[in-house]
Amino acid sequence: MEPPQARQPADRGDARPPVPPPAGERSADSLCAAIRAAATERGVERVLVLTHRSPDPDALASLMGAAALVEGALGFEAQIATMGRIHRAENLAMVRELALHFDRYDQIDPARVCGAILVDSQPTFTHTVIPEGIDLVGIIDHHIPPEGSKPWTGLHRDVRIDVGATSSLVYEYLRDAGVTIDKRTATALFCGVRFDTADLSHNVAPLDEEAYFETFRRADRPMLARIQRPRVPADYFRELARSLRMARRYGPAVAAFLGPVKNPESVAEMADFFLRMEGCKWSFVGGAYEGRYHVSLRTQVGGAEAYGLLDRLLADEGSFGGHGRVAGGQVALGEEGEALTRLERRLRERVIGLIDPDGDLDEDERLGTALA
Ligand SMILES: [Mn+2]
Structure with a gap:
């Protein structure tokens, strides 16, 4: 659904600030509009991408995909920051094979980003930290919030508990924004959908199937094999x-x-x-x-x-x-x-x-x- 457009006086031309979408809207367009509005307000075209502590494959892939969206759809810079160690051999293999380098939280300068996108988590979750001085612009997630927790009421809240992986949601954003999914991002997103749905064997929505097959077509298959059966200590x-x-x-x-x-x-x-x-x-x-x-x-x-x-x-x-x-x-x-x-x-x-x-x-x- 298109976000409603504010009526624009003919004489103001491009001076009109971007109009933020209404709460609850969930599309690539509305997320991009929310980021653009934040960038205009803060005067910075750089977005922070965050997830929960000790990211799993779905979180890692969602971070990469969200950064690709920021760069590909908006032409803004993306900074990914993570906290907590990664332990599982398969997840470490994913980081190694994809040569992922994420910043630490103490490398975040709130003045240098217009806001943050949170993927595969929600700000009220205990394993998730939003750094001080950072405005959350949007969340993309598929987890049921704990009972009694107040849902985040920011502009772009996309929580679809019927979808098996956040990677599938991020895939949809990239697809809808017309951003080409490169081999590396496709490999990561495939790992994310595979991990959270056990190769489409559970928690599966039609979007997961599409994301799984479309990213597999573009993925680096020898790399996928190395990620799935890594050596262990x-x-x-x-x-x-x-x-x-x-x-x-x-x-x-x-x-x-x-x-x-x-x-x-x-x-x-x-x-x-x-x-x-x-x-x-x-x-x-x-x-x-x-x-x-x-x-x-x-x-x-x-x-x-x-x-x-x-x-x-x-x-x-x-x-x-x-x-x-x-x-x-x-x-x-x-x-x-x-x-x-x-x-x-x-x-x-x-x-x-x-x-x-x-x-x-x-x-x-x-x-x-x-x-x-
Ligand atoms: Mn997940």
């Missing part, structure tokens, strides 16, 4: 062995409370891994990293929604998000040791409570079965 195998020893089977669920982990991504990775077990309807894994307890939940196709299950497991502790079969969250940990042990005990009790609501299990059954 020896530590990875030690953590894997430890996780296998600690995991327990509780009827239809597999749960593992890993205590401190070297790599917070291993929590999500193990949740994916355990879900592959025959008969496993859902998996739940938690691990402590740098003062926070990370949890990941996965459910089988046709099973319960991951978001609702994790909501019950966390019972108002920490923050979480999710869509379809995937959900994840974090709980801040208090003093060392004690808090972690207690939290893991509470979570384990809630897992057992979910699979055994009537308390029919005996002591032995409540301990679960070892996997290895």
Whole structure:
């Protein structure tokens, strides 16, 4: 939909400032109009592109795509800044192969940008920081905001929870703006859609299918293969062995409370891994990293929604998000040791409570079965 145009007096010509689009509008045109309005107001043609802490492939690709939109559709400069380390081997491979170089938050000069676009997240999410002195011009995301959180009410809020990947949304912006998607951006966007939809196997909207196939046609396929099966450090195998020893089977669920982990991504990775077990309807894994307890939940196709299950497991502790079969969250940990042990005990009790609501299990059954 075209943003409404303000009536323009014939004698003012080009002096008319760009008209910002109405709230709730979500198209490439309206985002570009919002950025142009901010650039005119601030007198800077440079846009900051941000996402959540420790970006995953969908976030990384969305950053690249949004920057390509800023440069290709507006001819403005884009500055991408990220925070938090990237741990998962596949995500590191994506950064390495695509030769991504992002600025840190302390390299942002608010005077040198007209505003920011936030992708694959929302400003109220706890894992997302909007630097001080920066005006948010637009958000593009597909996550359900946590219950009770106030939605951001800025000009360009494009949150489509029915779409599997933010990369698909960004692909649509580039398509609609007529920006040519180069090989590198296409490779990244394909990784984003692939990662968040598990190769179109879940959370899929028609837009995801189009984005997946169109970006695949333009992608660097040898590079895609290198990103998907990267080499992993020896530590990875030690953590894997430890996780296998600690995991327990509780009827239809597999749960593992890993205590401190070297790599917070291993929590999500193990949740994916355990879900592959025959008969496993859902998996739940938690691990402590740098003062926070990370949890990941996965459910089988046709099973319960991951978001609702994790909501019950966390019972108002920490923050979480999710869509379809995937959900994840974090709980801040208090003093060392004690808090972690207690939290893991509470979570384990809630897992057992979910699979055994009537308390029919005996002591032995409540301990679960070892996997290895
Ligand atoms: Mn995403």
